[in-house]
Amino acid sequence: MTTDESTRWKALTVALVAGFMTLLDVSIVNVALPSIRDDLQLSPAELQWVLSGYALTFGLLLVPAGRFGDARGRRDVFVAGLILFTLASAAAGLAQSALWLVVARLVQGAAAGIVNPQVSGLIQQMFEPKERGKPFGLLGATIGVSTAVGPLLGGVLIATIGPAEGWRWIFYLNIPIGIAAVWLGRRWIPVATSERRRESLDPVGVGLLGLGVVLVLLPLVQEREWSGNGKWLLAVAGALVLAGFVAWERYYGRNQTALVELGLFKVRSYALGALIGLLYFAGFTTIFFIYTLYLQSGLGYSALEAGLAITPFAVGSAVTAAIGGRFVQRFGRHMVVGGLVAVIAGLVATDIMLKVVPGSGGGWAAAIPLLVAGAGSGFVISPNQTLTLAEVPVARAGSAGAVLQTGQRIGTAMGIAAVGSFFFSRLASSQGDWGPAFRGALWLTIGFVVVALVAALADVLTARRQPSEALAARSSSRAADV
Structure with a gap:
């Protein structure tokens, strides 16, 4: 299904703003954790749940919500998820105890899991296959920038408002945005007519x-x-x-x-694209987790300075994600391969700069390498999303996109667990020497990206051997979409 040109771009804008807001809350809380701990007297376990509870319920709801949106209409599910997210954000900002905040974060994560699969499903619904490169490019930029800019925005709020109240405004910020998105979503997002609305939800x-x-x-x-x-x-x-x-x-x-059409995994582009997403997010999101800790605790940066030091990654990712969306149909998975190579090169150069420039100057010296890594990331996330979903029929867009995002959430949790465990054990064995601990964890992060590169190369090489089969699959998909 398509809709008129003006309305669908307005609808896409609302969907991307909502997606940005929910994904921002994955990373923005990182720099606020010390302030939250001091204000509410949280234990380490409770602090962990503030961070990881969001990711847990986020991943849990993605596939069922995507399926429900496919079967019952994406607009109404999107709006309902936004309302719940906005209310949960208000509750988190008003939290007076650890239990209150943890429960609010669990509900926030569940609401984010309801909203996000509708975004990729709406792109499939509103745009023809040949038109999806640009909107998926914008979605990729949204994913990359929201993750990378979170620490900076959180640092600005805490520096401006103060540690005691700044962390609460991290959540209050969602309220006016959520209200506007609910109103505009009801107004602009089209309702898809579907013969599948009465089918069982499994x-x-x-x-x-x-x-x-x-x-x-x-x-x-x-x-x-x-x-x-x-x-x-x-x-x-x-x-x-x-x-x-x-x-x-x-x-x-x-x-x-x-619930999940297992036949999708017989499609090479979908199966390998989902694997690339899982492995890349295992490395991609851990960069911010360990780097913000290293900058603040190891190099003595403030929350704002730590956010600024990571900003080059966000800038590079935002620029190239938009570019990648325009040219992904021309270059295909080769663009993803090139992006992964750039990410690896940028992270290796980051490690070198932190060795060459000692002390607090290291974080600023690593700005250019992080810009390169971010630019590479923009050529990975959105093109991979476009290529992975290219052969998925519109009727299954929400659940297929949700399975892809669930893999990304599992990859994120897997990466943080593996890299975080290595980082803290290395820190303990080095008696609090943050430099070696961070650089060792960084190389483990690079390892995840290298494995993602191997999967992308496998897709490229397989495509060369089976060009006619790939062309036939794409033609079949386009016929199903129409």
Whole structure:
């Protein structure tokens, strides 16, 4: 389905603003954690839940919400999620205790999981396949910038308003934006007519997937708080539940429309694109997690200075994501390969600059390498999203995009758990020497990006061997979209 030119770009703007707001809350809280801890007297475990609880419920709701939007209409689900997110933001800002704040963050994350799959689904709904490069480029820029600019915006609020109240305005900021987005979303986002609105929502599949995702993510987000190796039995149990989910979907899909169309993973571009997204986000988001800690605790930067030091990454990502969206149809997965190479080169150069320039000057010296890494990131996120969803029928756009984002959330949790564990164990063994701990963790982050590069190269090489098959698949997809 398409809609008129003016309305669909207005609708896209509302969707991207909402997506930016929900993704911003993944990273903006990082620099506010010390202020929140001091004001509400949070324990380390409670502080971890403020950060990771959001990611947990975010990942949990993505696929069911995407499926519900496909079946019942994306606009109404989008608006409902926005209303819930705005209310939860107000509750978080008003929090007077640790439990209050943690519950508000859990609800915030769930609302973000409802909103985000509708964004990619709306792009599929409103734009023809050949037109999707630009809107997906803007979506990629939104993802990259929201993650990277979060620490800077949080630092500005805390520096301007003060530590005691600044952290509350991180959440209050969402209220006027959310209200405007709800009103404009109801006005501009089109309602898609669909014959699929009465189909079953596969409640058994929803339950199995939800339980499996929780069991996999929980030990990852709690890795630093739960001692011992017993916690990893939950991940094993989660893998078994997800295997049961796959078996159920195969059975259920014989006569009904399943929650996740497993046949999508037989499409090379979708399967490898989802894998690239998982691996890249395992490295991409951990950069900000360990770098902000290193700058503030290791080099003595303020929250604002730490945010400024990371800004070059955000600038580079914003510029190239928009460019990448325009040229992705011409260069395909080669653009993703080039972007991953640039990210690796930029991060390696960051490590070199931090070694060459000692002390507090290191963070500023790393600005140019981070700009290069950010520019590379812009050529990864949005082009990969466009290519991964290129052959997905519009009727399955929401759930397919949600599966892609769920992989990204799992990758984020996996990366933070692995890199964070390495970082803090190295810090303890070096008796508080932040430099070696950070650089070692940075190289582990680079490792995730290298594996993502291998997956992207595999897609490029396979495409060269099967050009006619790929062309036929694209033609079939376009016919289904029309």
